[in-house]
Amino acid sequence: MNKARGFTLVELVMVIVLLAIVATISVQFVTLSTRGAIDVSSRQQRAFSGVVISEQITRALREALPGSVRVNPDGSCIEWMPVVAVSNYLNLPSGGNPDSFEAVPLAGGVSANGRVVVYGYGSNLYSTGSPGPLSPPATLPAGPSPVTVTFDAGATHRFAAQSPERKFFLIEDPRTFCQQGRFLYRYRDYDIQSSVAVALPTGMPEREVLTANLVPGSLVFEVVPPTLQRSGVVSLGFQLQSPESGEITNISQEVQIRNVP
Known part of the structure; x- marks a missing residue:
């Protein structure tokens, strides 16, 4: 007569416990790997x-x-103050109410608008007084040389110094x-x-x-x-x-x- 074969309750409990341990370790491994990948991606995104x-x-x-x-x-x-254009002047504003001066036109035959700055070193560029390095808004037109740079709205201005290279900037x-x-x-x-x-x-x-x-x-x-x-x-x-x-x-x-x- 054959004996009955199967698992005892103790063996079944031990198998369940071992499977639970293996599952827990696997989940922790996947979790840590995923978290590590997310952290690396976050660092790369912040660096970028x-x-x-x-x-x-x-x-x-x-x-x-x-x-x-x-x-x-x-x-x-x-x-x-961002620079819009750079050119050379032929003369600085002069006379009783100086409202313009002659300059070399920009390359490409384009015009530009902005405030004129002439040799602002050692001066407060955020002061709009006259004489001073920063002019009222002005227009540098296109055209054959020389062109006339004119201050807008009939404004007048005198520059406090000259550039060694007769250079001026137009700024925004x-x-x-x-x-x-x-x-x-x-x-x-x-x-x-x-x-x-x-x-x-x-x-x-x-x-x-x-x-x-x-x-x-x-x-x-x-x-x-x-x-x-x-x-x-x-x-x-x-x-x-x-x-x-x-x-x-x-x-x-x-x-x-x-x-x-």
């Missing part, structure tokens, strides 16, 4: 975002007029990068102000968001102003934080502001 933000700031500041770059006391905001209104809380904003199309970030625009399109994942208070700009012997340098540093894990990535960059008297 840092490169994009740094490149945007770098490209903007490289267009800055030498000597126009300035920061606020805590370094959270930086302001500059100031621009600003500024951190507020977690956000980095870019400001444009506002009037010249005596100080940085005094009365900036509060809405679109004059205020644009560049990023929303900054660590509050982490953005710091530092400026080494240009001289006649060397170019200016802007150094900047900020921190990006992951909204999910809270992990922080440090970003730093330097920008050379070319010195062209």
Whole structure:
């Protein structure tokens, strides 16, 4: 007579316990592997975002007029005047009410508009007084040489100094990068102000968001102003934080502001 074959209750319980242990280890392994992949992807995304933000700031500041770059006391905001065009003047405004001067036309037969700056070194470029380095808005027309640069709306202006190379710049209104809380904003199309970030625009399109994942208070700009012997340098540093894990990535960059008297 054959004996009955099967599992005892103890053997069945031991098998269930072993399977549970193996399943737990497998789940933990998959969980940790997935979390690791997510963390690596998050770090790569923050690093890429840092490169994009740094490149945007770098490209903007490289267009800055030498000597126009300035920061606020805590370094959270930086302001500059972008260069629109560069040419040479034949004479500076003269006479009782100087409202124009003759200049070399731009290459390609194009015109340009903006404020004229002549040799602003050692001067406050954010002062619109006359005499001074910064003129009222003006128009540089297209045409055969020479062309007449005329200040808009009948304004008059005298420049305080001459350029050794008879060079002048046409610039646009100031621009600003500024951190507020977690956000980095870019400001444009506002009037010249005596100080940085005094009365900036509060809405679109004059205020644009560049990023929303900054660590509050982490953005710091530092400026080494240009001289006649060397170019200016802007150094900047900020921190990006992951909204999910809270992990922080440090970003730093330097920008050379070319010195062209």
